[in-house]
Amino acid sequence: MSNPERIGITTSIPVEAIFASGAIPVDLNNIFITSPERRGWVENAEIAGFPPTCCGWIKGIYSAAKSSDISSVVTVMAGDCSNTHALAEIWQHEGLKTIPFAFPYDRSRAALEGEVERLCARLGTDLEAAREAKKQLDPLRELAMEVDRLSWEENRVTGFESHLHQVSASDFCSDPKLYAETLSAFIAEAKGREPFRESVRLGFIGVPTIYDDFYEHLESMGARVVFNETQRQFSLPYVGEDLIDAYLKFTYPYDVFARIADIKREIERRRIDGIIHYVQSFCFRQMEDMLFRKLLGVPVVTIEGDRPMPLDARTKTRLEAFVEMLEVEAL
Numbered sequence: 189m190s191n192p193e194r195i196g197i198t199t200s201i202p203v204e205a206i207f208a209s210g211a212i213p214v215d216l217n218n219i220f221i222t223s224p225e226r227r228g229w230v231e232n233a234e235i236a237g238f239p240p241t242c243c244g245w246i247k248g249i250y251s252a253a254k255s256s257d258i259s260s261v262v263t264v265m266a267g268d269c270s271n272t273h274a275l276a277e278i279w280q281h282e283g284l285k286t287i288p289f290a291f292p293y294d295r296s297r298a299a300l301e302g303e304v305e306r307l308c309a310r311l312g313t314d315l316e317a318a319r320e321a322k323k324q325l326d327p328l329r330e331l332a333m334e335v336d337r338l339s340w341e342e343n344r345v346t347g348f349e350s351h352l353h354q355v356s357a358s359d360f361c362s363d364p365k366l367y368a369e370t371l372s373a374f375i376a377e378a379k380g381r382e383p384f385r386e387s388v389r390l391g392f393i394g395v396p397t398i399y400d401d402f403y404e405h406l407e408s409m410g411a412r413v414v415f416n417e418t419q420r421q422f423s424l425p426y427v428g429e430d431l432i433d434a435y436l437k438f439t440y441p442y443d444v445f446a447r448i449a450d451i452k453r454e455i456e457r458r459r460i461d462g463i464i465h466y467v468q469s470f471c472f473r474q475m476e477d478m479l480f481r482k483l484l485g486v487p488v489v490t491i492e493g494d495r496p497m498p499l500d501a502r503t504k505t506r507l508e509a510f511v512e513m514l515e516v517e518a519l
């Protein structure tokens with residue numbers, strides 16, 4: 189029997205359609221950021237012609253696709269990143285098949301259902317099979333939710349562990365069985381840990397950070413991230429819901445106000461002292477910072493990253509000052 193086809197994705201999509209088709213999804217972001225070659229991959233994209241003023245994630249996933257054994261890539265043309273348009277055209281020119289997908293900005297159920305149906309048809313499957321795949325994947329999503337709960341409710345999981353296991357649910361590490369085994373073993377181990385007793389509880393919002401040591405550095409200061417906003421959304425914590433309903437609740441691809449409502453709910457529930465808003469250099473999402481600062485109701489610090497590297501001294505100082513301020517406020 190031949191190996192299943194591997195299909196790249198540029199961000200979280202209704203991955204159930206890929207599984208229903210018998211293919212395997214490969215989240216190029218995860219391939220990029222976990223590769224020991226990640227720094228070189230950004231440089232390789234620049235050597236190929238990508239401008240220095242283009243987002244590091246775009247350059248990274250361009251190179252990740254070149255280094256992967258994918259046959260095609262689902263490119264999200266609305267609801268993620270406008271840079272994906274040009275990236276898809278470059279891939280097409282270079283001979284990589286692209287399959288467009290769009291989240292409707294107005295969150296229209298009919299429009300989303302139409303998009304998922306079109307995606308299924310392009311992949312040689314149908315909506316009912318994708319709905320069935322969602323039922324099969326829900327127990328895995330429950331595992332990611334349990335990791336998240338252990339992080340904020342029982343304080344037994346680090347910010348990085350919560351980040352990693354939730355963000356990996358975008359493609360279930362291209363191996364759902366292995367993902368389930370890994371998370372089940374992790375949860376059993378974490379449940380036996382002594383709870384962390386950090387002095388400051390933080391929320392992390394924005395796209396996943398490109399820095400190597402972000403979470404570890406915060407924990408070395410006595411703070412811990414107990415909410416990873418986007419990663420939690422990528423894990424689609426809407427189990428038991430219909431496929432289309434779940435992707436309508438997914439806050440990331442639509443307007444920022446649904447994200448703000450979700451973040452505020454979680455600030456309250458998780459007793460969060462302050463928010464770190466991570467922004468990527470040259471990303472249009474940086475503009476959302478002004479709304480987060482106005483509307484979240486807790487202190488917000490904004491940090492920016494460009495390419496994969498350890499935290500620089502200036503960013504470390506800003507994080508340290510923020511944590512110290514929150515510690516003083518808590519006294």
Ligand code: SF4
Nearest residue numbers: 243245269395468471
């Ligand atoms: S960080 Fe911003 S610019 Fe970069 S890929 Fe994501 S949405 Fe696009």
